[in-house]
Amino acid sequence: MSKLDFAGRAVLVTGGASGIGRALAQASVRAGALAVELADVDESGLREGARVLTDAGATVRTALVDVGEESAVSAWAAECLDRNPSIAAVFSNAGVLVRNDPLAPDLTAWTRAIDVNLRGAVHCAAAFAPALTRRGEPSQLVFTASMAAYMPAEGIAPYAVTKRAVWALAENLRVDLAAQRSPLQVSVVSPPRVATPMIAATVEGVRTQRGEAAAEAFVEALPTADDMAEATVEGLRERDFYIWLPDEADAASRQGLRQRLEPIFTGSRG
Template identity: 30%
Template sequence: MATQQEVFGHGLAVITGAGAGIGEGLARHLAGLGMTVVVADIDEAAARRVAGDLPAPGRGIPYAVDVRDGDAVAGLARWVRSELGPVRLLIANAGLQQFGHLWDTPVAGWQRVMEVNVNGVFHCARAFLPDMLVDPGRSHVLVMASIGSVVSMPMQSSYIVSKHAVLALAECLHQEIGLVGADVNVAAVLPGAVLSDIFSSAGGVEHGDVDAAERHRRDMFSVRERAISPAEAGETIVEQAAQGEFYIVTQPDMVLGAMRSRAEQLAERRSPAVFRSRFVPQNDE
């Protein structure tokens, strides 16, 4: 079985949303293995901070990009190709949260989540895959899904919808790569609870039940009590990617349990019950 060092100890990685959270954890771990990492983020200052602090023997290169802009992502791919060479690992990681009842969710908030979480992955695939398909040697694409890809949950409809779509995108892309016979390994990453600012930076609502949206935001901070660090998530994800797993999970008990529950619900045609997180305090407990 191949080791992380054998698979990811050299070459070039591009990570979107690498200025914080899981993206930063992945960048640090991959640089430590020896990869050159393009730290791509909409926040240029964050990209520069992370790129400038990556561990040897690898190195970091910052690049400011908004993954909602297909032309900008295509420009990133052209620049990487011209200046740095072939990409061995593409991680489409950038993602956003949104809280509130669906009927209170601002149109702009819904669109922003879809444009970043779903369209961002699509733009990355369109921009980078044509070259990766024909480059000699194996390359890898990791698509950042979520435990939210296999559950339904109130007050986060736009995020949950987007992550279900992202998982389906990764599954379809994996099959399409198989059809053309290219040496590109596609995987879907389903993290459980990982420390990040995704809840504090999440969109809320301006009209309707604002209090309910903010209560849910506060409740979700309980996830942090049992969350793993971005560094631990990065190492776990890269280890499973090196082993060729398609469904990559950071916390098997949590994520695989959610996957089994989802499969059983569909097979038994059960109506969705209100999701009860093991982390969030329940009013009746």
Template identity: 30%
Template sequence: MNASLTQYRNDLDFTGRTVIVTGGASGIGRSIALAFAAHGAQVFIADLNGDGAEAVGAEIRAAGGSATALCCDLADPAAPGEIIRAAADAYGRIDVVVHNAAYFPLTPFAEITPALLAKTFAINVGAAFGLLQAALPHFPAGGGGRMLVTSSVTGPRVAYPGLAHYAASKSGVNGFIRAAALEVAAQGVTVNGVEPGMIRTPAQDNLGGSEVTAALCQGIPLGRLGEPADIAAAMLFLASPGASYVTGQTIIVDGGALLPEA
């Protein structure tokens, strides 16, 4: 290829790079882990569901990739540091951290207890702080480290009954993304996120069957639920060299659902 054109190529080759994915045992997290592995990354999968995390790791290894799994509870303030240390010990470097794990039990507002609120914020927001703080010394010298977070349109953009705690935490996530990006920019580290809309996952499927899905799709201009791979693709871009000048931002991936105005 003509040398003058190479600057316009976005290299998605993550060979030799280590990518941590929390909540990687199923749904969006599993898809993110598989996507990075498909592009050559060494993937470290952390999840409360240890067996599920190991199953995804085995799936990656069976396909010729490299993956390690760890069972951990991100409600524990010590867990983020444990994840970073274990990944660094396993692979000797850390390049990308994807905080995808989340806690969102459907709960009426009047029944949200201090304990539930504290656990929601610990996993959804507090763990993001802990992961980035612990990862900073391990990111490549001279810049290039990436911190990515799975946020949500719920909270920053829209609200749903029974998810006040989750909405508040995801609004906090977006604030974390912007503020943290500002403070770590001097180290060459970028912080970004993805805001999924309605995505076809086991958690989404629990809301109802085909009739519920059809009703949801009526409000989505593209006429379908998103797939976990749609979120993984956005994460790949944000971790790639093509996004090296993007920081403190979130990408909304919702099939256009937020476009129609009430």
């Protein structure tokens, strides 16, 4: 199996205005990508991301795209495919962390999580998998899932449920593409809690309960978006399917996942 080469090629990133999305674009440029297409609903974040990537030597285009809208994703995909003859990777990364109290459920929050986290991934797969397969060159469709998919936590059910579905989507798409001998392969990235704007509410909770110093220490102990992006690009070079942070960077999450899955395999009650 050939390695994935970024040199001189394009990468496309949804949710690319900030956090892991922007970091994935930057890591791809460091790996040799020359063109970057960023999609997001955050216009100011897109402008800043474009500035940073342009300073790094990339040709950057941005688009306001709500991935929950199939027509928006399809239109963006058509434009990207038309102007980029060689695409190394499409990062289906857009996501929202919405909270929900099961005793006072907010179905609007559930709908938004499903639209962005799950439908957004489905829309990216539908828009890009056929076209990239037809091109016949090695490329990668990369889904950002989450360790939260398998490690329950209070109040995040809409996020965890949709991210587990993304994991299943990636696994099944991988099988389908392999059966059709597509040169397009799939990866699923599973970040732990990472220091990005997505966890702002969590940080604020720590600050409220334990003070500013505790909040700063909490953030400093987390892996960064750049850590996750570098691990992702390294995994993509090898065309890995499951991509995680290295054990030394995220041993706690790995151990937590093993403990979480053990009762499933042993039939233990709990």
